[in-house]
Amino acid sequence: MLTETGTNTYTWTLPLSRPITQLSAGTLTVQVKDKQGNLTKIVRSFSVNTNHPGDLTGDGKVTLSDVRVMLQMLLGQVPVDLTTADLNHDGKVSLMDLRVLLQLL
Numbered sequence: 001m002l003t004e005t006g007t008n009t010y011t012w013t014l015p016l017s018r019p020i021t022q023l024s025a026g027t028l029t030v031q032v033k034d035k036q037g038n039l040t041k042i043v044r045s046f047s048v049n050t051n052h053p054g055d056l057t058g059d060g061k062v063t064l065s066d067v068r069v070m071l072q073m074l075l076g077q078v079p080v081d082l083t084t085a086d087l088n089h090d091g092k093v094s095l096m097d098l099r100v101l102l103q104l105l
């Protein structure tokens with residue numbers, strides 16, 4: 001789907017043929033032809049964060065080790081990593097995230 005989002009600015013929403021977990025990186029090529037027939041080609045690399053939700057240790061599994069890391073974050077013993085630990089996506093790491101993590105065990 002192509003949407004005009006500003007002057008000379010467009011946003012494409014691309015349907016994916018595979019689950020996002022199987023699409024971690026790639027190259028996107030866009031070719032645009034103006035009214036005079038001049039072709040402009042734009043190539044951009046992209047990557048997708050495929051971290052397993054709740055995998056705070058990065059070992060690909062959700063275990064009690066992840067709970068330990070979240071407790072350390074909650075106690076201020078290790079830096080908070082919103083990317084992996086904000087499981088309810090409210091912009092902070094709290095007991096609500098711990099609750100979500102425990103449900104993932």
Ligand SMILES: [Ca+2]
Pocket residue numbers: 085086087088089090091092093094096097
């Ligand atoms: Ca949160």
